[in-house]
Structure formats: structure tokens, C-alpha cells
Amino acid sequence: MAKFARFSSFALVVFATVVLAFAWASGQIAFYWPLAAAALFALGVRDLVQTRHAVLRNYPIIGHFRFLIEYIRPELRQYLFESDTESVPFSRQQRAIVYQRAKLELGNRPFGSQLDVYATGFEWINHSLAPAALTGHDFRVAIGGADCAQPYSASVFNISAMSFGALSANAIRSLNRGARMGGFAHDTGEGSISRHHREFGGDLIWEIGSGYFGCRNADGTFDEARFTENALDPQVKMIELKLSQGAKPGHGGVLSGPKVTPEIAEARGVPVWSECVSPARHSAFSTPIGLLEFIARLRNASAGKPTGFKLAIGHPWEWFAIAKAMQTTGIVPDFIVVDGKEGGTGAAPAEFVDRIGAPMKEALLLVHNTLVGLGLRDRIRIGAAGKLVTAFDIVRTMALGADWCNSARGFMFALGCLQSQSCHTGKCPTGVATQDPYRQRALVVLDKAERVCNFHQNTLKAVAELIAAAGLEHPAQLKPHHIVRRV
Ligand SMILES: Cc1cc2nc3c(=O)[nH]c(=O)nc-3n(C[C@H](O)[C@H](O)[C@H](O)COP(=O)(O)O)c2cc1C
Known part of the structure; x- marks a missing residue:
């Protein structure tokens, strides 16, 4: 009742x-x-x-x-x-920008900035006296190195990993349809590819976590034959091995039995209504060289699709060990996605959410600079995620070294999320993060897919305007000196 x-x-x-x-x-x-x-x-x-x-x-x-x-x-x-707590993680202003872009309410703001431009930490992009004249906003990045037979031309702004299970079926359908309409990529999250991901045919990045959902044996170990079956699907454009996630690095996950519905079980390849565990660590490898050999194996088994990994940075020496292993083995991932500690999650213990892992800017700088130092940067593309919702967020992150940006909660806002922070209760008021069929009925797929597409398009239009004002033609030309921060 x-x-x-x-x-x-x-x-x-x-x-x-x-x-x-x-x-x-x-x-x-x-x-x-x-x-x-x-x-x-x-x-x-x-x-x-x-x-x-x-x-x-x-x-x-x-x-x-x-x-x-x-x-x-x-x-x-x-x-x-x-109250102060209600305006975090995302401020009203940040959410309003997404809602406006998603709903095509593109008003100019009168009277001037509401930001305190003299506050410590205030950031801006320098403009040029010779602005560029841009005609488009569909900025792409080519992902896939020499070892890759099927490179992917990705948008510089994509939907970050969120599983079917954390999100409702209607949310997944809306995101994927929006991605299809706007020509960008939709990351499956570690819950694998569900029927809702396939309905509209939007480009997928298939994420594989430590539970190997969609490619596992009954005992939870990796099954290459099942992997190949899914990976060869033309809708799957890239393979992303998840090592860790900013909001809960070093922490596995459990989907309790009652939440493992037939649809979720079908997508993940696990028994219906029984507890489904993502272990804290992988069983397919245990060393940096093992990781890279596994990446090479996945790339091979997917007929040469771009294959990379997602991580949040913890002990820097562990990341350096992976970088060293790239040098010793000669195996490099096609891409690395760097997730920041400020990232979101469906559910995680409070201390994990607040205190473990490096924030995105520090993590991104470390990964980017390591690869530059090793002479590997031009062979590996870097994606970044961590509270990126505005065009300036994207521009600043690309200036720091990212080749593209992902947003999870930005696209949740485009679906109508109100930041009620009830994802873990199943009582999401807007039907975005719930499996309750009555609640997700609220989310009308065709309408929300348009908003997802609008948010993507209008954000990239704003990126185009910012970089044109800076005299640039592509966000890939952004360098740290374009952004200034008051310290
Ligand atoms: C509801 C929800 C579910 C998520 N599920 C996954 C997941 O399955 N795999 C993963 O790598 N990251 C997951 N994430 C993290 C996001 O992909 C992203 O890296 C992080 O939230 C930072 O992006 P954001 O600040 O734009 O939300 C999830 C985030 C949210 C909010």
C-alpha cells in the first residue's frame, strides 16, 4: 500500500x-x-x-x-x-543549466554574472581578440590505436557508465535513444547489455566489471566465448574494463536477490532472484602485466574494437606500475577513462563516497602527464568524468588533458532527476533510478530521449561558442594555458 x-x-x-x-x-x-x-x-x-x-x-x-x-x-x-545540504552534490544553478538545455529553454542571462569573480578558486577561459568562426559543434575524437581494427569516432561528450539495475528500464531506453538521435555513445555500466540498451540501437560502450556480467561462467569467472558473442554486436563500439569507480574505489557491490529481476538476470547472465555479487577485485588478472594481457585478449576477442580501462587513481605507484607494464610489454590500451572521487554512484558506504580516491583533476593530470613522459600519450586517448555538466566543465577538463568527457548525473538531470538522492531506496520520485514499474511509468521515453539529445547538442553548441571565443576550432586544441584559476 x-x-x-x-x-x-x-x-x-x-x-x-x-x-x-x-x-x-x-x-x-x-x-x-x-x-x-x-x-x-x-x-x-x-x-x-x-x-x-x-x-x-x-x-x-x-x-x-x-x-x-x-x-x-x-x-x-x-x-x-x-538548505546547504540540499544544494549538493550539484548546485541549483548547475542543475538549472542542464534542465534548460534539455528543455530547449535557452535564455540569455541579463544584467551580468552572479559569480564572485574575485573568490579564490574562480576559473575562467581566456578569450582571443581574433575569435574563430565555427560552423559546427559535432566535435569528434578518433579512438583506437594501431592494434585496433575497428576504431571509433566518438563525440567529445558521452553518457557515463550507469547500469540497468541502478537505472530503470525507461531511463536506459531514453538514454540510448537520445544517444542514437545525437550520434554519441552510451556506456552500459557494469550491469552489461540489457534488452533496453538494444531497443533503439544507440552506440554502446560495453563496460566489464569484476562480476564479468554478460561474459561470465556460473562461478563468476570470465567466459571468453560469451564475451565474443556480445562484443561482436555492431552496436558495441568499444570495450571498457572497469578497474575502479571514483565514488567507491576498492569496493565491490551486491545486488540483493529480490532486485535480480528476470530482465536484470538476463542481461547479466546470473540466476533470477538470487544475490548477485561484484567482487572488489578482478579474478581474470592480478598484476599490471596481467591487466594489459587481458586488455589485449579482449581486443582480440572483439575483432579489434577499441579496448581500454576505467579507473579512479589511488596509490600513484600502482598507476605507475601499469604505465611501466605498458613499456615492458608494448601492450597499450586504446583509451583510459579517469573517474574522479567526486563521481556518483547508485549506492556506496558514506565514508567511501566522501574520502577514498583522488579527485578527477589531480587524477587526470597524473595519468596525462605520465603518458606524456613515457611518450605514449599520442597512442592512448583519455576520457574523464567527475561532475562535468556545463560547457565550461568540458572545456576546462579537455584543457587539462582529456580527449573527451563523460557525464552520468548530467544525463540523469536531463532525464528529469531532481537530486532527491533516493537511488538506493527504489523510491526515485521521477522514475530514473528505480525498478518499481509504477514509478518508472512516470518517465516517458520518447520525450526524455529528446531531452537527452537536446542536452548533449546544446552543451556542445556552448562548447563551440566558448572555444570560438578563445580563437580555437576544436576542443582538442585546448591547453592548460587557456584556463586561468585564481589561487
Ligand atoms: C546511478 C549511478 C550508477 C553508476 N553506475 C556505474 C557503473 O555501473 N559503472 C561505472 O563504472 N560507473 C558507474 N557510475 C559512475 C559514473 O559512470 C561516473 O563515472 C561518475 O558518476 C562521475 O560522473 P558524474 O559526476 O557525471 O556523475 C554510476 C554513477 C551513478 C550516478
Whole structure:
């Protein structure tokens, strides 16, 4: 019953309409009482059937308060309704930028900057007196070195890894359709490729974690034959081995039995309704050389698709050992995705979320500079993730050394996520991070796919405007000297 509590305001209105109608019919009250109740009833029905606002589909009638609050001027809203803790991890302003870009509400801002430009840490991009004239915004990066038979031309902005399981089926479908519409890539997350990833045919980066979901034997070890089956699918453009994730490096994961639905079990290749474990470490290799040999094996078994790994930086010497192994073996990954400690997760222990692993900027600089020092940088592409939602975030990260950027929560916002931070409870108010079929009904795939595509396109248009103002033609030309930070 509790899961239907969110419809209680609508139920109350239905009840009130009936009672007031009887009272009016028996002459006890004036006609406008049942009329008002009937109007609210009509509003509730409209909320339930409309397809634009997930909050209203899940919270008919009462959900309008959210829009009322949104309508109030930002300054007032901040003081009245938003405590300091509610405005993190992402500030209202950051979320508003995504919502506007996703909904095509592309207003210019009047009157000037609201940022404190003299604050320590303030960052800006230097402009040029000779701005470039850019005609497009579809910036691409070629991924796949000499050992790679099927290089991939990726957008410089893609959907970061989030599994089906952490996200709802409708969220996955919307993301993948949006990726297809906008010509960019959708990372599967470690939950492997589900039927929802395949429905619209958007480009996939297949992530393989320590659970080897989609390519495992019954005992949880790696199964090369099953790997090849999935990897050869033309929709799969790249293979990403996950070593660690910024929000919970060194921590595995457990999907409890009741959450392993038939669809999730089918995607992961695990038994239905039984506990599904991602161990903290890999079983297919245990040394840096073993890691690189495994990368070479995956690349081979996928008929030469770009193959790389994702990691958050912990002990620097372990990363140096991997870099040294590249030199000794001559095996290099086609790409490395650097995830920052500020990254998100469906669920992780609080101390992990807050205190383990290096933030993205330090991690990216370390990886980029190591590869430059070893003369390997031009053979390996670097992707980066960690709270990248605006064009300036992308520009700054590419200036620091990334070849492309991934966003997870940015695309969640494009789907309508309100940052309620209830992903781990299954009670996501917008149907993004839940497996409850009634809640995810709120998320209308065709509408949200457009928003995903709009967010991507409008963010890259803004990137184009920023780099053109700096006199550049492609974000790959960005260097650290283009960005300034007050210290
Ligand atoms: C709901 C959720 C699920 C995630 N699942 C995965 C996952 O399966 N594999 C992975 O490598 N990273 C996962 N991540 C981390 C993201 O891919 C990303 O690296 C991190 O959140 C940083 O990006 P962001 O700051 O744009 O969210 C997840 C993040 C979120 C928010």
C-alpha cells in the first residue's frame, strides 16, 4: 500500500468530489464546492496521463507545488526552501543549466554574472581578440590505436557508465535513444547489455566489471566465448574494463536477490532472484602485466574494437606500475577513462563516497602527464568524468588533458532527476533510478530521449561558442594555458 501513498492527494480529491457532489445533490451546500473538487479531479487525471512531467505522473495534483516553488525567484527559493545540504552534490544553478538545455529553454542571462569573480578558486577561459568562426559543434575524437581494427569516432561528450539495475528500464531506453538521435555513445555500466540498451540501437560502450556480467561462467569467472558473442554486436563500439569507480574505489557491490529481476538476470547472465555479487577485485588478472594481457585478449576477442580501462587513481605507484607494464610489454590500451572521487554512484558506504580516491583533476593530470613522459600519450586517448555538466566543465577538463568527457548525473538531470538522492531506496520520485514499474511509468521515453539529445547538442553548441571565443576550432586544441584559476 505504501507505494501508492504518493497518489493520496489524488485519492482524497476523488473522495471529496463524490462526497461534495452528494451534499450538493441533497441541497446541503452550494454548487461551487463540488465544482471546485471536480476541477481538481480533472487536474489529477490530466497529471496522470500527460507525458512531459515525470513528477506530475508520479505525484498528481500535489506535484504542482514543485513548479510553484520553481517559479519563485531563485534567490527567494534558495533562502526559503533549499538548505546547504540540499544544494549538493550539484548546485541549483548547475542543475538549472542542464534542465534548460534539455528543455530547449535557452535564455540569455541579463544584467551580468552572479559569480564572485574575485573568490579564490574562480576559473575562467581566456578569450582571443581574433575569435574563430565555427560552423559546427559535432566535435569528434578518433579512438583506437594501431592494434585496433575497428576504431571509433566518438563525440567529445558521452553518457557515463550507469547500469540497468541502478537505472530503470525507461531511463536506459531514453538514454540510448537520445544517444542514437545525437550520434554519441552510451556506456552500459557494469550491469552489461540489457534488452533496453538494444531497443533503439544507440552506440554502446560495453563496460566489464569484476562480476564479468554478460561474459561470465556460473562461478563468476570470465567466459571468453560469451564475451565474443556480445562484443561482436555492431552496436558495441568499444570495450571498457572497469578497474575502479571514483565514488567507491576498492569496493565491490551486491545486488540483493529480490532486485535480480528476470530482465536484470538476463542481461547479466546470473540466476533470477538470487544475490548477485561484484567482487572488489578482478579474478581474470592480478598484476599490471596481467591487466594489459587481458586488455589485449579482449581486443582480440572483439575483432579489434577499441579496448581500454576505467579507473579512479589511488596509490600513484600502482598507476605507475601499469604505465611501466605498458613499456615492458608494448601492450597499450586504446583509451583510459579517469573517474574522479567526486563521481556518483547508485549506492556506496558514506565514508567511501566522501574520502577514498583522488579527485578527477589531480587524477587526470597524473595519468596525462605520465603518458606524456613515457611518450605514449599520442597512442592512448583519455576520457574523464567527475561532475562535468556545463560547457565550461568540458572545456576546462579537455584543457587539462582529456580527449573527451563523460557525464552520468548530467544525463540523469536531463532525464528529469531532481537530486532527491533516493537511488538506493527504489523510491526515485521521477522514475530514473528505480525498478518499481509504477514509478518508472512516470518517465516517458520518447520525450526524455529528446531531452537527452537536446542536452548533449546544446552543451556542445556552448562548447563551440566558448572555444570560438578563445580563437580555437576544436576542443582538442585546448591547453592548460587557456584556463586561468585564481589561487
Ligand atoms: C546511478 C549511478 C550508477 C553508476 N553506475 C556505474 C557503473 O555501473 N559503472 C561505472 O563504472 N560507473 C558507474 N557510475 C559512475 C559514473 O559512470 C561516473 O563515472 C561518475 O558518476 C562521475 O560522473 P558524474 O559526476 O557525471 O556523475 C554510476 C554513477 C551513478 C550516478
